[in-house]
Amino acid sequence: MTTAPASSPTRVDALVVGGGAAGLSAATVLARSRRDVVVLDTGEPRNAPAEGVHTFLGHDGVPPLELLARGRAELESYGGRVVEAEAVGGHLADDRVVVECADGSVWAARHLVVTSGAVDVLPNVPGLERQWGRGVVHCPYCHGWEVRDRRVVVLATSPAALHQAGLFGQLTDDLTVLVHDPSAVDEAGRERLEALGVTVVDGPASALVECDGVLTGVETPTGVVRAEAVAVASVVEARSAVLESLGVPVVDLEMFGRVAARHVEVDPMGRTSVPRVWAAGNVADPMSQVVMAAAAGTRVGAMVNAELVTEDQERRLAAR
CATH class of the missing domain: 3.50.50.60 (FAD/NAD(P)-binding domain)
Incomplete structure (x- = not known):
């Protein structure tokens, strides 16, 4: 994991906020598609206290931090980067999503994927x-x-x-x-x-x-x-500071007559209500296990790349 660059804003194709299973999966799909992708992460996964990850086919019992270390290594092998930084806010600027971090660094991405996860309130x-x-x-x-x-x-x-x-x-x-x-x-x-x-x-x-x-x-x-x-039963609270600053609403999820979680709503492909802003994992689906979060991240990564492909084609055609 590297630190944020001193100069900013730094422009990338895609920025991922949150380096858990969903975020690393999304970023790896994009990196394998030769996109310039950066993951901002604070190293505080929701499942850190657990001894092992379960019901993840082929990875049963793997300690959570070991699974994430493997994921980072895979991402970096394709040219993706993980940067140690806390995203605290964001705004839209023309065809970019601009994200500000606690350390003062600023990132500008064509698309933003938020996989910041959730916390359990006991x-x-x-x-x-x-x-x-x-x-x-x-x-x-x-x-x-x-x-x-x-x-x-x-x-x-x-x-x-x-x-x-x-x-x-x-x-x-x-x-x-x-x-x-x-x-x-x-x-x-x-x-x-x-x-x-x-x-x-x-x-x-x-x-x-x-x-x-x-x-x-x-x-x-x-x-x-x-x-x-x-x-x-905990109350699952989405880590939603960046999404809320962009105008993405956070809603209550009720189960058995009580508020069981607060999360952001996305469409089946992971789009939020704000253009160029996507979400996956527990921030969008608070009941997802690790395997589900990883799958959602993979889907969002593919959809973001598809959007980028269309944008690139339109620009080339317009230039002709």
Whole structure:
């Protein structure tokens, strides 16, 4: 990863903001099409706390940072560049998208692809963030196999907990739903869970309990609920500063009667509502796993190159 150039604005064919699976995939497609492409990245992937990437065919168990290192090397082998910089804003200028960075550098690209990802906002329970990606999980498809047959506590903060309990109940028979928010589990939901053999405990949760850094339980006003893993639904917030500065709206995604995420809307090809501005990965689809984000980035990279090809042809024809 290199630093931003001292002189600016630096003009490129395509600029990618965010160097995760989506961004590197988009940039690699463009580099392989002989485009001058730069990725701006801060090195803070959403899945950094996880031990490995799962359900990515051929890459199962690869540590997230190792996967990204491989991706950067592949991109650079085709002439693409990854620059260490934080994009903080942008605007349109004629046939370019101009992006400003925190270090003062400025980039001007014919097309901008934003793959800045998202962050997980967790309930305010001491210990949740510290255990995030280890003892605390959210996705049964990302981490479920790793907690199979273990003592799992679903922290019920919204009605989504009933859905989550069903998914994790497929993986273990030792399942407890801890009602952190009373509105999360109504009487009918409680009866359903108990009829299915799921233990329901009233909270709220006051803290996680650890021994030598290993999760052992969840503290409540009436005692400690033993746990080897805690499943919790985060609120997924898009990293959208650049998109919002360009006028791309951020919208709420509601699931199970609550706001589960905030993201930007794109068309099936990844176009936003602003010309020359595209988005892929968790910033646009907050529920995407790594393999889905990579696929979306590949599609957007191909579409951007197709747009560039058409523009180049029109310019050559106009010159004649």
